Amino acid sequence: MTEQATENRTAIPVTARVSLRVNGVEHHLVVEPRMTLLDALREVIGLTGTKKGCDRGECGACTVHVDGRRVNACLTLAVMQDGHDVTTVEGLGTPENPHPVQRAFVANDALQCGFCTPGQVMAAAACIAEGNATAPHRIREWMSGNLCRCAAYPQIIAAIQEAAQADPVDPAHAR
Amino acid sequence: MPADTGFDYVRAADTAHALTLLDTPGAKPIAGGTDLVTLLRSGVDRTPLLVDLAALRGQAVRVEPRPPLGGPGIVLDALARMADVAADGWVRATYPVIAQALELSASPQVRNLGTVAGNLAQRTRCPYFRAEAPTPCAKRSPGSGCAARRGVQRGTAVFTADPDCVATHPSDLAVALAALDAEVLVESRAGERTIPVTEFYRPDAETVLRQGDLVTAVAVPPVAAGSRSAYLKVRERASFEFALVSCAAEVVLDGCVIRSARLAVGGVAGHPWRLTEAESALVGLELGAPAVRSAIDTAFAAADPLPGAVFKVELAARAAVRALRAAGSHR
């Protein structure tokens, strides 16, 4: 059970302890059960690389990896991910040592405003590791959970194709 | 964050624990959370207690001998992720309609979270039901009317059996499972029961589950030797969209003559719609014969769509013809 009494739950929000391993670092949080993983990452842990576009699974801007799988951080509660391993865009690569997908996005100009980019990059890294980046039509289908309002789609597809060829399966970034 | 209220949250340790917790009035299971989290945040769902089922997850797909029926069937774990079922080798080879329906559902990210039971029990996508501003909707507040009847009707049923609600159920998986005569295994503290997928929904797109019920698995019976199947989804954009209409087809051929056919259509009712009349009329016809279309039309004779959904009758009939032929040529 969560910590406080379930009486008066609207007046006094119940809270729960959550342990998340984010980019290899252990975080112990006390959050309301209703807090999404996305809000916990951005508002509590302070990692704002993961973006909030729609907050309901429709845009992919919030894509992170949980235990190596790409998921929408806005569709899962932080309490549900207690004890799990989360990778955000901050943990994928560094400016000095970018992930092959990040390098390919820069080389291919695969962004305009950049708002969708962290989600695109996280989804793309998973898409390649899954083996779903084998041809442009397949990349389009398996990246359809990530929208880009600037419509940088041709460049995004080109970047993913290039990264997939450079690094067909990156075991460090599985699924 | 809009006006949602807080809720309590407990992780069930095992099935017995989950069943005890689910007896709490208003308590609901949460699996992937991909539907429920959004409904909680927007205030559409106001459950006081979430029971997390994550610890109950078992092997996604089990191949099980079913002696009375011949070959082996499969059992899908309630907590199996959509992505894992779609990727399963046995599913892809034996029940391609299931793998196709899942891979045409949502996005890779959603499929990595969403589960079999959560998918079947997801709520309608009727925009008025999910509206953030108060809108007349009998499902949300009984007696308030139905905004869909005077609003956008593309998503409404063409077989309308409920007096108050014309919503359709959005699950693609349910349509595939309905064509395969699959059954939902339900447990509660009162015991176990088995519900055919075709009887799992009420006419208003809600499930028949009651407080305290837990879906534990879905059993898919074996298919006949030579069975072929396919899923066809018609939607407003090429990917990552709910179906306007869809059709799951399973067929056994003798050369190019139909020996048996099973068809279920989505997007036309509060539940997957089996084309029962058509299925018997199709037996003995050649797959490519024009008579296939007339046979399928017999199953749409009772359609009573709202004006804005009339086009879906023709669309669904054509989708059924195409799905059947795709199944027949697929192996």
Ligand SMILES: Cc1cc2nc3c(=O)[nH]c(=O)nc-3n(C[C@H](O)[C@H](O)[C@H](O)COP(=O)(O)OP(=O)(O)OC[C@H]3O[C@@H](n4cnc5c(N)ncnc54)[C@H](O)[C@@H]3O)c2cc1C
């Ligand atoms: C952007 C978007 C697009 C989508 N597109 C599609 C699509 O094209 N086709 C499609 O089919 N779906 C689509 N979906 C819906 C998605 O597939 C479902 O949200 C998902 O399958 C639900 O599974 P879940 O485990 O996350 O359910 P949850 O959100 O955890 O639960 C959903 C419901 O099921 C109940 N429930 C869960 N597990 C059990 C159980 N074991 N026993 C009893 N009740 C249970 C919960 O109480 C809740 O009422 C889409 C969703 C999004 C967000």
Ligand code: SF4
């Ligand atoms: S169709 Fe059903 S869910 Fe949609 S507005 Fe009418 S009553 Fe509500």
Ligand code: FES
């Ligand atoms: S913010 Fe999560 S999908 Fe849009």
Ligand code: FES
């Ligand atoms: S670069 Fe602007 S939304 Fe994609």
